[in-house]
Amino acid sequence: MSSDPLMQVQNLTVDYVTEDGIARAVNDVSFDIAKGEAFGLAGESGCGKSTVAFALARLTRLPGLVSGGQITFDGEDVLALTGQNLQNYRWNKVSFVFQSAMNALNPVIPVSEQILDVIEAHKAGDAAFSRARAIEMFELVGIHPDRLDDYPHQFSGGMRQRICIAIALCLQPKLIIMDEPTTALDVVVQRDIIDQINELKNQFGFSILFITHDLGLMIEFCDRIGVMYSGELVEVNDAKTIFTAPQHPYTIALGKSFPPLSGPRVRLEGIRGAPPSPMNLPTGCSFQPRCAKAIDVCATKPANLEAQSDGGLARCHLLNP
Amino acid sequence: MQFLLRRLGFYLGAFFVAITLNFFIPRWMPGDPTTRIILAMRGRLRPDQIDAIKESYGYGGTLWEQYWIYIVKLTQFDFGISTTNFPEPTSTLLFYSATWTLLLVGLATAIAFAMGISMGIYSAWNRGGFFDSLFTPINVMLNAFTPAVVALLLFYSLSLEWGIFPLGRAHALDVFPEWSFSFVINILYHATLPVLSIVIVTFGAWHLGMRNTMINLLDEDFVILAKAKGLSDRRIRYRYVARNAILPQVTSLAMSIGFVLGGAIITEIVFNYPGLGKFTLSAIQARDYSFIQAQLLLLTSTVLIANMVSDVLNLILDPRLRTGGQH
Amino acid sequence: MTPPDISNIAPSQQALMKELGVKPRPKWLRNLPIGISGLLTNKKGLAGAIIMTAIILCALFAPLIVNHNPFRIAGSPHIRPGAEHYMGTTRLGRDVFSQLIYGARTSLTVGFIAGIASTVIGLIVGISAGYFRGKVDEVLTFFVNVVLVMPALPLIIVFAAYIEKATPMLIGFVLAVTGWGWAARTIRTQTLAIRSKEFVLAAELGGEKKWRIIIMEIFPNMLSFIVGGFVLATIYAILAEAGLEFIGLGDPSAVTWGTMLFWAQRSQALLTGGWWEVWPECIAIMVTGAALVMINFAVDEITNPQLKAGRNSGKVKKYLAKRGRSVDVF
Numbered sequence: 014m015s016s017d018p019l020m021q022v023q024n025l026t027v028d029y030v031t032e033d034g035i036a037r038a039v040n041d042v043s044f045d046i047a048k049g050e051a052f053g054l055a056g057e058s059g060c061g062k063s064t065v066a067f068a069l070a071r072l073t074r075l076p077g078l079v080s081g082g083q084i085t086f087d088g089e090d091v092l093a094l095t096g097q098n099l100q101n102y103r104w105n106k107v108s109f110v111f112q113s114a115m116n117a118l119n120p121v122i123p124v125s126e127q128i129l130d131v132i133e134a135h136k137a138g139d140a141a142f143s144r145a146r147a148i149e150m151f152e153l154v155g156i157h158p159d160r161l162d163d164y165p166h167q168f169s170g171g172m173r174q175r176i177c178i179a180i181a182l183c184l185q186p187k188l189i190i191m192d193e194p195t196t197a198l199d200v201v202v203q204r205d206i207i208d209q210i211n212e213l214k215n216q217f218g219f220s221i222l223f224i225t226h227d228l229g230l231m232i233e234f235c236d237r238i239g240v241m242y243s244g245e246l247v248e249v250n251d252a253k254t255i256f257t258a259p260q261h262p263y264t265i266a267l268g269k270s271f272p273p274l275s276g277p278r279v280r281l282e283g284i285r286g287a288p289p290s291p292m293n294l295p296t297g298c299s300f301q302p303r304c305a306k307a308i309d310v311c312a313t314k315p316a317n318l319e320a321q322s323d324g325g326l327a328r329c330h331l332l333n334p
Numbered sequence: 335m336q337f338l339l340r341r342l343g344f345y346l347g348a349f350f351v352a353i354t355l356n357f358f359i360p361r362w363m364p365g366d367p368t369t370r371i372i373l374a375m376r377g378r379l380r381p382d383q384i385d386a387i388k389e390s391y392g393y394g395g396t397l398w399e400q401y402w403i404y405i406v407k408l409t410q411f412d413f414g415i416s417t418t419n420f421p422e423p424t425s426t427l428l429f430y431s432a433t434w435t436l437l438l439v440g441l442a443t444a445i446a447f448a449m450g451i452s453m454g455i456y457s458a459w460n461r462g463g464f465f466d467s468l469f470t471p472i473n474v475m476l477n478a479f480t481p482a483v484v485a486l487l488l489f490y491s492l493s494l495e496w497g498i499f500p501l502g503r504a505h506a507l508d509v510f511p512e513w514s515f516s517f518v519i520n521i522l523y524h525a526t527l528p529v530l531s532i533v534i535v536t537f538g539a540w541h542l543g544m545r546n547t548m549i550n551l552l553d554e555d556f557v558i559l560a561k562a563k564g565l566s567d568r569r570i571r572y573r574y575v576a577r578n579a580i581l582p583q584v585t586s587l588a589m590s591i592g593f594v595l596g597g598a599i600i601t602e603i604v605f606n607y608p609g610l611g612k613f614t615l616s617a618i619q620a621r622d623y624s625f626i627q628a629q630l631l632l633l634t635s636t637v638l639i640a641n642m643v644s645d646v647l648n649l650i651l652d653p654r655l656r657t658g659g660q661h
Numbered sequence: 662m663t664p665p666d667i668s669n670i671a672p673s674q675q676a677l678m679k680e681l682g683v684k685p686r687p688k689w690l691r692n693l694p695i696g697i698s699g700l701l702t703n704k705k706g707l708a709g710a711i712i713m714t715a716i717i718l719c720a721l722f723a724p725l726i727v728n729h730n731p732f733r734i735a736g737s738p739h740i741r742p743g744a745e746h747y748m749g750t751t752r753l754g755r756d757v758f759s760q761l762i763y764g765a766r767t768s769l770t771v772g773f774i775a776g777i778a779s780t781v782i783g784l785i786v787g788i789s790a791g792y793f794r795g796k797v798d799e800v801l802t803f804f805v806n807v808v809l810v811m812p813a814l815p816l817i818i819v820f821a822a823y824i825e826k827a828t829p830m831l832i833g834f835v836l837a838v839t840g841w842g843w844a845a846r847t848i849r850t851q852t853l854a855i856r857s858k859e860f861v862l863a864a865e866l867g868g869e870k871k872w873r874i875i876i877m878e879i880f881p882n883m884l885s886f887i888v889g890g891f892v893l894a895t896i897y898a899i900l901a902e903a904g905l906e907f908i909g910l911g912d913p914s915a916v917t918w919g920t921m922l923f924w925a926q927r928s929q930a931l932l933t934g935g936w937w938e939v940w941p942e943c944i945a946i947m948v949t950g951a952a953l954v955m956i957n958f959a960v961d962e963i964t965n966p967q968l969k970a971g972r973n974s975g976k977v978k979k980y981l982a983k984r985g986r987s988v989d990v991f
Binding site (some may be wrong): 070072074099100101102103104105108109111112113116117118119120121122123130131134135164166180 | 554556558562563564565569573574578581652653
């Protein structure tokens, strides 16, 4: 892996402008994704990970607003892209895989058209070339090219997700953002898809931003993981360390809430309370009301994301006094 | 195909309900049509003559016998003898006037649908812009005007006051009906205001329906994906959003025919247009029951056929209905 | 990691609100139940509600406002609007203004009652079909579809032809009986959607009686649809009633907006230049219809907040442009 990160996110802040006030969905998030790396973004529902993903892909929808921060991809300022440059960025450099493949595919047009239209939108070439490429992508994900002209509802859930992956790959992007790609699938199919993604990643060398709330899955699949809580990154480290030696109280509590597959039965511990309202973020640490190890300063001063001794980052007063 | 068969079953069922209603309503009401005639004769009829009259109007025999005869006659398109145009069979006048009404309804629906849908697409895409803020409420409010009022106003202003359009009828009296270009133009000229009345009152619904459906679709994953793919604005608008949004509109199209027919009937009366409306009105005044009942059956069948056409359209447009497939 | 670029740090939430120029709703507004607060803030809905209230008040206080008896001949026929007769007299000598205000009473009453009746029928049928499902649903849906498909006016014409004198109330009854289809269908769809939600399942498992579940759990979630359906049904009833009376299917001796039109047409008021006999009731019908439609708009937007036109897109774009960001948002 070369030293220059592929994607650099600095102080990203995303707000939602509502008639009752401003909801801060993402609060000062910073992380890097290296070339060929699988970076995971973990956290509970509503913590802002999807919002980060959409911001990176320039898909932030009104009333959402990227109110601060910088996103750099391969040296380009993503948030300033317009017109033709934005078109080039879309799908060519960064593509997206959604959670529900059934909803991600247009139900009334054949699947072939859905993969051909993106090829034709970006690459001037004749129809034969585009079609050949589509067939190639289908074979890559293990779907028979004969089915190219079928409609989305004629495929099973797993196959549909594979079609979405094929579409995501067809322009050979450098980064693929996957927002909960396997959450809607059953466990067996999940395994299939993850294996397939891994294989393709090794073959083509693209980076992945992998978003899920399934920490276990993420630890297996990702190289590095960032844990988000209430719109902030609370810990970033490589997967192994997050699993064996989590540092932030939230990460530790998350780990404790997963039942172990083997070994003696342990008492499951949930995390009491609920995340703070994004309309009114607290002055101190966001996790403080639910933290078992909170100290006085936690309620009054927000913590900063600082580098730790093992190379990771963490946002906690206990770790960064 | 199963889908179509099921729908056909429903239509036959609905038609059956209509026929039955048609049969029973007159028999529920106090008195029967024959009483009038008998009274008019001031009791100078012999019993067997009274029976004969009752028989010819379908009131002879027991209820079941009447019903059976009624059904049999229907299959032969025998709607009875018209009292207004005695002894012409009702069917002659019925089919003649129905043709004109269907011309109005057909033209009006096609124009209103095309107008409304295009405006709806534009409004949805430029949500909150000038066109949307101004025209969406206006068009929908037009929808809330009764066709009687609109027809009257148009008639008063454009036909009466300013004489731009004719005062009525389907075509000028001195023009011989034939399949010539000038005749067709003449027909269209006379049909303009009636069609306009109906269009004004109906296109708002299509506008709003299409706009709202499209706006709801904008949150769907596949639309966001289309945007993420970097597809042209045009392609997303038509091939992704509108193409999906039109499906429920096609379904409501069939349901709206019944309503449009009602509006057409009222409009015809204002414009003295020789359609079902005008003749039904005179039939009511003359108590021509066979005509009145016949028009219900004819219009019901028209609506059912329109529904069938809409189902076929749905089948063509929505691949999910065609092939069974997994979900 | 490269040091952060400070120039693009986001302002705090409060500062951002100020910069965008977005003011939050006042607190008292936020504490109202969602329906009322939605209606008050929605400009269209508010306008519609005000107009409607004005019309209803006029109708209620009719005896105080009018100065002539609308049912009897009040003066010479065909007088132009003036001091004695605010809107002139009809070709038969009745005072148009009095007829208009009294007509409002009947037209509105019939409209509202027919609207309520068809909404109630639609509600009962819709909830039953949606909640009990199975055979009950199949049978009920069949009838709903039949009612939806049956052309209303021709059917009403058949009814009216056999009824010698169709009073406005009778017309209202027939309209209710033929117009409940749409409400039933919408409510059924909603019931099906809510029914499968977990809190209903929980109530069932807890042993709550079926009717209690329907009233306490399912019903409150459909309020906006029911209100919307009611407004639509009322619009339909008022307009249809006017239309029916216009073509002569009503009771000519009644005083409603529709019968006013009927008599105007009958006595050829337009052809003889008597515009004052035609325009008042036309405008009354149009304004009432428009007011109800605007209320319906508001109900739609409360049910489905996506439909609201304004999303502060202008303010957002200005903010982005100021910071040198791309304004390409959607």
